[in-house]
Amino acid sequence: QVQLVQSRSEAKEAGASVRVSCQTSGMTFLNHDITWVRQAPGQGLEWMGWIGTISGKTEYAQKVQGRVTMTTDTSTNTAYMDLRSLTFDDTAVYICARSFSSGRLDVLDIWGQGTMVTVSS
Amino acid sequence: QSALTQPASVSGAPGQSITIFCTGTSSDVGGSDYVSWYQQHPGRAPKLMIFGVYNRPSGLSNRFSGSKSGNTASLTISGLQADDEADYYCSSYTSAKSLAFGGGTKVTVL
DSSP states (O other), X not given: OOEEEEOOOEEEETTOOEEEEEEEXXXXXXXXXXXXXXXXXXXXXXXXXXXXXXXXXXXXXXXTTTTEEEEEETTTTEEEEEEOSOOGGGOEEEEEEEESSTTOTTOEEEEOOOEEEEEEO | OOSBBOOSEEEEOTTOOEEEEEEOOTTTGGGOSOEEEEEEOTTSOOEEEEBXXXXXXXXXXXXXXXXXXXXXXXXXXXSOOGGGOEEXXXXXXXXXXXXXXXXXXXXXXX
């Protein structure tokens, strides 16, 4: 059974950084790219970026460019998303998702359970 | 403001069919067949319903179907059931190598 299990909720102060992890199991990690999406309370889905698990290549949304870093650890089949200089507007559920196959970045077939990040001023 | 435009809500009676539209531009929806649809129940992770405009993941009910015309994609749910009540999001790969989402449509089963 394919699973993406994310780290627990985080509460941060404005200006701090947060790391969210996404541990995968039941799949061949290098066959799928990882996308990060966030969802502010009561709002829609917002694409943050993705990382190629083989190439390590990343693409980030303009909105978080310069503050976000996505990485992977192929020894533990885990993806990470680091977000720096947090503001109140970064309060959201952060969700990782795998692409259907490497290169098919438009098809997110398995999703993590989400990690709530709350930023206080 | 979302990159793709969806109606905020759509409703229908059990057994009826509804269609959700997703309007983009030639740089996203109109520029490729990389359009997907996701269903999200409250408090749950999104679930892939349609990919590549028309395709259903293995095991998904054929009550869900997708299509596209120009810059507008659509998701049709036929034989509406109570469990179909959820939020639905369209997404499209873009010419900027990003993924755009619609603002989401709340489907209500009357």
